[in-house]
Amino acid sequence: MARKVSLKDVAREVGLSESAVSQVLNNRPCRISEESKERIREAARRLNYRANEVARGLAMRRSNTIGLIVPDIENPFFSSLAKRLEEACREAGYGLFITNSDDRSDYDCEQLQRLESRGVDGIVFVPSDEILDESADGADLRRVLTELSVPYVMVDRVIEDIECDKVFVDNEYGAHQAVAYLLDHGHTRIGCLARTAHSQNGRLRLYGYENALEERGVPVLPELVRECDYHSDSGYRKVGELIEEGVTAIFSTSDLITAGVMNRLAELGVRVPQDVSVVSFDRNEASVLYLPGITAVQQDVGELARRAFDLLMMRVHGEAGEPELSIVAPELVVGSSVRDLARP
């Protein structure tokens, strides 16, 4: 562990004042001869002086670092978002600090303040679902966001009554596409595995399911909807109940749920798509969840990351104006997990 070389060390080396050295190394206009400038730069190189970027950030007010807050870094959707955002940052000469909130609103507040206090230039923020839940009051989070001295963009999960830049996927539309596709292929007894408790996006996916059915005059049956959470074992545990209800198709609202569904169906000897059709939601190309041939609504995580970064950069560079809403349209990608009931 080396002692850090300071401005003072460089100044002593060249026999000039610290302030002269600081002016030259920070490229500030000054009345120092070209020869002395060169000597200072040479000594800084030789001593391996690295500007204290924290101190410099205080003066320059720019760290070329942004922060990201996600609810659960172990969820592949968020680890992908982090990786895609990191790529966008790197291309633009920025670094990314990723933080995890554990889906707790009080930790959101902590992470926001921590990133701010470490001098990031802006924050990409996926709020915890706790705050999205109607029972939570969220006064603390609102206060912290209002008092934040750096710009932020809300991504994926958005709190409706907070005015700020937002980038998100149209979850209801995506779910509607999935279910309309199943209806088009002759399915009417369609099961749904959704996370609706503490998840606004989950609820929107359920609305999409219900609306698609209602538009075609197909009754929405509560016994065909099962509550899951975003873990594989919840799909594994619940899918058997839908099979017992005699569904011909299942809309599984997250690849995490679908991974468990596929394992359990294989164990039960239920073939996809011969015995039951499955449509999933996410379809992350880079995901570690291996679902070959799945028909799924694709959320473009890369697009979400790029738009969030671009919007944040606009604010970091001082562009004012009304908060923007940027809505990413999901797309149904057709695989081989749906059977057309009209064909023999």
Next chain:
Amino acid sequence: MARKVSLKDVAREVGLSESAVSQVLNNRPCRISEESKERIREAARRLNYRANEVARGLAMRRSNTIGLIVPDIENPFFSSLAKRLEEACREAGYGLFITNSDDRSDYDCEQLQRLESRGVDGIVFVPSDEILDESADGADLRRVLTELSVPYVMVDRVIEDIECDKVFVDNEYGAHQAVAYLLDHGHTRIGCLARTAHSQNGRLRLYGYENALEERGVPVLPELVRECDYHSDSGYRKVGELIEEGVTAIFSTSDLITAGVMNRLAELGVRVPQDVSVVSFDRNEASVLYLPGITAVQQDVGELARRAFDLLMMRVHGEAGEPELSIVAPELVVGSSVRDLARP
């Protein structure tokens, strides 16, 4: 976005000097009356003054934040490590900034310097495999590590000839356990799926496989070893070749590979364990990879994170002494994916 309240604002509010306000709010000894102190504190609260922690960090030299560098945040092993480390940090009142190096040594250097320059108190570092590869020279990384002004701990992947604190799993021993278990159950034609290119840990797992076979006088056959990488589709693509070689068991050296293996075996109608036995490596309880009933060598990610954190904290608090090596022993967890060939 609120303007940040400065010391100057508080000073103006109470009609005292900035330096007086600073002394009081930073709890420094000073000759200011208790009454004025109370007025200053009250005004700071009312104006919602938050100390600029970056500036304070410069003075106090402590940010209560540590950094983590991982090669691939999308790999569930590393996202779990990040989450477990974040939990350890939080318990101790620390925050964690996670960064991704994309398994590139030049990005390792960048991330180390960026974390240092943002004032973290220490760094948990998983080096990119690029540097571990014998062809890479790594001079830059060695220089950056030597010049680092904060302590660091190397975790999971360790560079042998760099002297520093290290915490890692005994990969060779884990692999040896896995293969010895298969041998104990009567298997001798055992396939191995391993990542050996650019992966020291992968090579160690292969050595463990080879040593276990050699100890029992079972020949090591190159046709039974297939190169994979840490993605599910590589297991999916390669496992068929081992089945064609007539193996009775497969040692799959990562759950990521195993996820693809299980999918492909199901498609091929090859039953586990009736037709082929499988032992995996990782067995992360929280993993999104759903492998129910798998027999696997478990790497305790939580233990790895805790030991790394404890060792780093010791250095952050100034404890000197020889670099420590902390080796986490992996453990074979028996599931239902291995058949005993001695039984009918």
